[in-house]
Amino acid sequence: MSIIIVDDNLTNQLIIVRILENAGYKDLLTASSAQELFIHLKMDTSNTQELPVDLILLDMMMPAIDGVEACRRIQDQSHLRDIPIVFVTAMGDSNKMAEALDAGAIDYVMKPINKIELLARIRSALRLKYEKNWHKERDKHINSELELAKQVQGSVLSQPIDDENVKIDAFYQPSFELAGDFYAWYRISEHRYGIILLDMMGHGISSSLVCMFISSVLQDTIKKITDPEQVISELNRYMNRLNMPDKLVNYYFTAIYLVLDTEEKTIEYVNAGHPPGLVFMDDQVVQLEQSSCAVGFFEKINISKGKLKYTGSLQIVLYTDGLMEFVQEDRDSNLELEVFTAQLKNYKDLAFADLAANFDLRDNEVIQEDDICLVRISTK
Numbered sequence: 461m462s463i464i465i466v467d468d469n470l471t472n473q474l475i476i477v478r479i480l481e482n483a484g485y486k487d488l489l490t491a492s493s494a495q496e497l498f499i500h501l502k503m504d505t506s507n508t509q510e511l512p513v514d515l516i517l518l519d520m521m522m523p524a525i526d527g528v529e530a531c532r533r534i535q536d537q538s539h540l541r542d543i544p545i546v547f548v549t550a551m552g553d554s555n556k557m558a559e560a561l562d563a564g565a566i567d568y569v570m571k572p573i574n575k576i577e578l579l580a581r582i583r584s585a586l587r588l589k590y591e592k593n594w595h596k597e598r599d600k601h602i603n604s605e606l607e608l609a610k611q612v613q614g615s616v617l618s619q620p621i622d623d624e625n626v627k628i629d630a631f632y633q634p635s636f637e638l639a640g641d642f643y644a645w646y647r648i649s650e651h652r653y654g655i656i657l658l659d660m661m662g663h664g665i666s667s668s669l670v671c672m673f674i675s676s677v678l679q680d681t682i683k684k685i686t687d688p689e690q691v692i693s694e695l696n697r698y699m700n701r702l703n704m705p706d707k708l709v710n711y712y713f714t715a716i717y718l719v720l721d722t723e724e725k726t727i728e729y730v731n732a733g734h735p736p737g738l739v740f741m742d743d744q745v746v747q748l749e750q751s752s753c754a755v756g757f758f759e760k761i762n763i764s765k766g767k768l769k770y771t772g773s774l775q776i777v778l779y780t781d782g783l784m785e786f787v788q789e790d791r792d793s794n795l796e797l798e799v800f801t802a803q804l805k806n807y808k809d810l811a812f813a814d815l816a817a818n819f820d821l822r823d824n825e826v827i828q829e830d831d832i833c834l835v836r837i838s839t840k
Contacts, residue, residue: 461586462487462512466497466527467519467548472571476517476548479575480582494525498533501540513543514589515582520549520560528556528563535564542592544585548573606665613668616675618644625722626653626839633832640667640713641780641833642674646682651723654682654691657778657835658715658755659734670702670711688717688730689765692755699756712756716748716778722839727768727776732761735781738801741774745801748776776837777804782830 463485467473473490480488491497501513516534520527527547535541547560547568557568566588567581620629630643640660648654656678660667677698681691692715702711716737718729727739729748732755737748752763784800 461485461514462489463515463517463582464489464491464497464500464513465517466491466494466522466530467517468492468522469519472519472548472573475573476578479573479578483579485582493522494527494530494533497530501534501537513540515585516543516545517548517582518545518565520547520551520556528560531560531563531565542589542596544589546581546585548578609665609668613639613672616644616672617642618646621645621647621653623647624840625651626720626837628653628655628835628837630833630835632834635782635831639831640671641782641831642671643778643833643835644675644678645837646678648682648686648719651721652686653720653722653837654686654717655720655776655778655835655837656691656715656717657734657737657780657833658713659780659782659831659833660713661711666711670713673702674698674713686719687765688719688728689763691717692730692732692752692763693761696755696758696761700759702756710756712754714754718748718776720776720837720839725770727770729766729768730763731766732763735779735784736797737776737778738804739768739770739774739776740805741770742772745805748778773839775809775839778835778837780831780833782832783834785830 463480465473465476465480465488467476467490470492473492477488477490489500491500497516497518518527518530522530525533527549531545531547534543534545541564544567545565547557547565548571549557549568550571551557552570560568566585569578569581617630617632618628621627622629628645632639632641632643634641641658642660643655643657645653645655658671658674660671660674674695677695678691681694685691685694695715699711699713714734715732716729716734717732718727718737720727727748729737730752731737731748731750732752733750736750739746739748746768748766751766752761755761784797
């Protein structure tokens with residue numbers, strides 16, 4: 461435990477050192493000026509390492525740089541501002557003491573020094589330092605776990621497909637470290653592909669964990685069944701396992717799941733409370749509209765399957781509502797979808813980097829309130 465005593469009067473330094481040594485404090489440093497203190501603290505813009513300093517006892521009146529200014533300079537250094545500063549001063553001016561506290565000091569002791577008061581204030585300051593250190597270590601641990609969770613969540617998202625039948629890829633821009641959107645696709649057979657896009661309620665750790673749970677469920681489900689109605693029904697069954705009667709919040713998600721058959725040239729799909737997917741084919745746009753409520757709302761839900769037949773090639777665009785909200789903010793819902801569809805028709809063949817530029821998705825001045833996800837499926 462390291463304490464730095466700063467006072468231009470050597471006698472005051474010796475008195476404080478003796479009090480602290482008698483109280484059991486051993487790692488003590490002294491400085492006769494703010495400049496000397498700065499040398500101890502290695503104050504320069506290139507040094508951002510945390511220092512093993514637990515407390516600074518700082519005189520108010522010193523030559524060249526007084527205690528208040530020294531305190532301000534220390535607070536300007538991000539790696540130093542958590543070190544508690546206690547002023548030890550003979551100045552009784554309440555305005556000056558208020559200025560010192562505003563500059564970042566946490567307490568003060570008046571001269572002549574009362575040993576009991578000084579030690580009590582030091583113990584209080586060191587408790588504060590301990591609490592700050594504990595919270596910083598906890599935050600560092602949490603951030604480390606969040607980063608790991610982010611990597612795990614990213615690893616379960618499907619990689620692009622570009623084979624002899626289709627090209628499938630996705631643009632994904634979370635609004636938070638851990639997001640609530642999830643997409644996946646599976647090659648069921650030589651000519652059949654299962655594709656899902658879902659939007660989990662909320663953001664953060666809980667939504668991320670549920671997304672990874674659904675990812676695990678899907679891998680098993682798709683191997684057993686492929687029919688969209690049965691897949692959504694199975695997902696609803698698993699989601700209800702998470703919703704306990706005594707919980708105040710139920711987890712649910714909206715989703716589109718479709719099966720594309722490039723040999724039969726068919727699309728079978730279920731839209732569970734999700735924004736309509738868009739199918740661009742034969743110079744027309746067909747909407748994959750809602751056919752059931754969101755997954756997880758009720759123990760049993762009514763599900764109906766839609767089916768499309770196409771000729772030639774087509775492109776399917778699936779998206780979450782975060783993209784619509786970001787692009788067409790403050791429009792009424794009908795006009796919003798109409799305008800949004802027209803924009804996607806113009807941009808549907810662009811690279812995702814160009815698509816993002818057109819939608820200004822990388823504009824740092826705009827606050828992104830929801831996850832943004834877009835999946836494109838193109839047949840060949």
